[in-house]
Amino acid sequence: MPIVFWKTIVVHFTILTGVCCCFRNDVNHGWNPNIPAIAKYFSTKGRYEEVNPYLIEDILAVNRSILQPPSAQCREIHATAIIRHGTRYPTSKNVKKMQKLYELVKSRASGQESWLREIQTQWTMWYTEDMDGRLVQKGVNDHKHLAVRLSKLFPSLISEEKLRGGFIKFITSSKHRCVNSTLSFKAGLTELWAITDKEFDHAVNDALMRFFDQCTRFVQEVDNNPSALSEVDKFKQGPEMKRVTEKIADRLRVPYNNITDDMAEAAFYLCAYEFAIKTVNSPWCRLFDVVDAQVMEYANDLKQFWKRAYGYDINSKSSCILFHDLFSRLNKAASENKSGQKVTEAVTVQVGHAETLLPLLTLLGFFKDSDALTSTNYDTQTQRSFRTSYMLPYAANLILVLYDCGGGDLRLQPLLNEKPVTFPGLTDQQTSMPLYQDVKDHYRELLQGCDFETECQLFKSPASI
Numbered sequence: 021m022p023i024v025f026w027k028t029i030v031v032h033f034t035i036l037t038g039v040c041c042c043f044r045n046d047v048n049h050g051w052n053p054n055i056p057a058i059a060k061y062f063s064t065k066g067r068y069e070e071v072n073p074y075l076i077e078d079i080l081a082v083n084r085s086i087l088q089p090p091s092a093q094c095r096e097i098h099a100t101a102i103i104r105h106g107t108r109y110p111t112s113k114n115v116k117k118m119q120k121l122y123e124l125v126k127s128r129a130s131g132q133e134s135w136l137r138e139i140q141t142q143w144t145m146w147y148t149e150d151m152d153g154r155l156v157q158k159g160v161n162d163h164k165h166l167a168v169r170l171s172k173l174f175p176s177l178i179s180e181e182k183l184r185g186g187f188i189k190f191i192t193s194s195k196h197r198c199v200n201s202t203l204s205f206k207a208g209l210t211e212l213w214a215i216t217d218k219e220f221d222h223a224v225n226d227a228l229m230r231f232f233d234q235c236t237r238f239v240q241e242v243d244n245n246p247s248a249l250s251e252v253d254k255f256k257q258g259p260e261m262k263r264v265t266e267k268i269a270d271r272l273r274v275p276y277n278n279i280t281d282d283m284a285e286a287a288f289y290l291c292a293y294e295f296a297i298k299t300v301n302s303p304w305c306r307l308f309d310v311v312d313a314q315v316m317e318y319a320n321d322l323k324q325f326w327k328r329a330y331g332y333d334i335n336s337k338s339s340c341i342l343f344h345d346l347f348s349r350l351n352k353a354a355s356e357n358k359s360g361q362k363v364t365e366a367v368t369v370q371v372g373h374a375e376t377l378l379p380l381l382t383l384l385g386f387f388k389d390s391d392a393l394t395s396t397n398y399d400t401q402t403q404r405s406f407r408t409s410y411m412l413p414y415a416a417n418l419i420l421v422l423y424d425c426g427g428g429d430l431r432l433q434p435l436l437n438e439k440p441v442t443f444p445g446l447t448d449q450q451t452s453m454p455l456y457q458d459v460k461d462h463y464r465e466l467l468q469g470c471d472f473e474t475e476c477q478l479f480k481s482p483a484s485i
């Protein structure tokens with residue numbers, strides 16, 4: 021019903037004003053009928069635009085004044101960008117779950133609501149298992165647009181001259197969605213500058229971008245250890261999740277035992293994927309209200325917390341190899357600049373996964389709350405900073421920009437999803453752009469240790485624990 025209602029309004033508005041962009045006002049008022057009310061809670065299945073809503077109006081919008089170097093002399097000399105792949109199809113495992121829910125709704129749900137009838141008579145199950153996590157067209161655009169925005173944000177680093185001169189390096193995980201994202205990022209730049217006479221290489225490097233697969237201790241103790249996620253399992257059996265599944269069953273008028281937590285997850289994915297891939301507010305979204313979505317988000321955050329973040333020390337330590345790689349690039353640029361040479365690698369673009377970014381963000385100390393996320397503290401965690409919806413949408417990115425501010429004064433600016441952030445525990449009252457030396461002092465222990473081989477071996481000698 022409301023969908024039809026809105027179509028009517030839109031048609032009238034369009035006729036009256038003769039413009040087609042009537043949704044703009046709705047965006048400003050925070051209510052756009054094309055955006056599900058629960059879109060802010062999709063965790064790692066969320067759209068990048070939900071994190072930066074100004075992009076809904078102008079996907080190429082950039083505000084350079086967010087960068088506030090302490091002096092006008094400051095010049096960017098290097099940037100490393102670690103970027104998650106763009107929007108993708110569901111994995112075959114999730115497609116199976118979605119198919120199961122769809123069959124149930126088609127065969128057993130009853131009721132006259134228009135959204136339910138729409139699912140039963142108009143919506144078709146178009147997801148197939150062979151889609152298996154591939155990048156979608158929206159994901160191609162995520163990276164093309166990000167590339168253009170970053171070139172506007174850092175025009176002296178991400179420039180045609182630097183690209184043609186080989187000063188921009190591309191590294192990617194071997195997964196097709198990452199390789200395609202890398203190609204898309206490059207295409208964003210070559211199309212921007214109409215470069216047709218030259219192609220630019222990228223290197224595939226899973227040791228760096230998929231370190232989690234190669235860290236034996238992480239694989240054995242966390243990834244392949246079902247008991248590592250016991251808090252997640254307990255939460256899924258707990259009262260908050262039970263209420264969500266019962267409300268879904270009520271909306272569909274099916275027995276409570278028909279809706280498992282897997283089914284609730286599948287319904288949430290259907291809403292999220294229809295939105296992320298096709299930008300539609302699908303009838304599946306009607307199975308949740310905001311309270312339900314917050315519970316679903318918590319279940320996902322809980323999983324990421326225990327599997328990739330603060331839950332176990334090895335989760336973040338598995339990224340030691342990427343951590344050292346990052347600082348060695350920064351050091352190289354710093355010393356080249358200092359010794360009067362040209363910086364040979366002005367920009368490094370590294371494309372990976374949510375599972376690449378989260379352990380590194382954790383190692384650096386970002387989004388750490390005073391209490392761990394557990395199965396029983398949902399109520400006291402409503403103000404937590406650990407929110408994957410905010411941290412890890414598609415095309416999420418961590419960018420570290422090294423500045424020379426004259427007289428050997430080097431500074432490092434971290435940006436998460438194009439917004440300046442401050443290194444946790446490192447407070448410089450003046451600016452979010454601390455001295456590079458202070459950053460290195462802050463992470464001294466990790467810079468001197470955090471050895472991937474040592475951390476990832478299965479049995480550490482007592483002395484090294």
Ligand SMILES: *[C@@H]1O[C@H](CO)[C@@H](O)[C@H](O)[C@H]1NC(C)=O
Pocket residue numbers: 083084085086
């Ligand atoms: C750009 O960012 C600055 C600093 O954060 C802010 O004051 C200003 O309003 C922003 N401008 C626009 C157009 O968003």
Ligand SMILES: *[C@@H]1O[C@H](CO)[C@@H](O)[C@H](O)[C@H]1NC(C)=O
Pocket residue numbers: 155156157160196200
């Ligand atoms: C991704 O890359 C593969 C292989 O290069 C190609 O067949 C496919 O069409 C690409 N997909 C997208 C969305 O670009």
Ligand SMILES: *[C@@H]1O[C@H](CO)[C@@H](O)[C@H](O)[C@H]1NC(C)=O
Pocket residue numbers: 124275277278279
């Ligand atoms: C749904 O519940 C009914 C009645 O308890 C049962 O017969 C049916 O097998 C259930 N279907 C699913 C898919 O769980």
Ligand SMILES: *[C@@H]1O[C@H](CO)[C@@H](O)[C@H](O)[C@H]1NC(C)=O
Pocket residue numbers: 095096097356357358359360361362363424
């Ligand atoms: C080092 O960086 C500063 C700031 O961009 C620049 O003025 C200087 O020329 C650089 N030095 C060299 C040798 O490139």
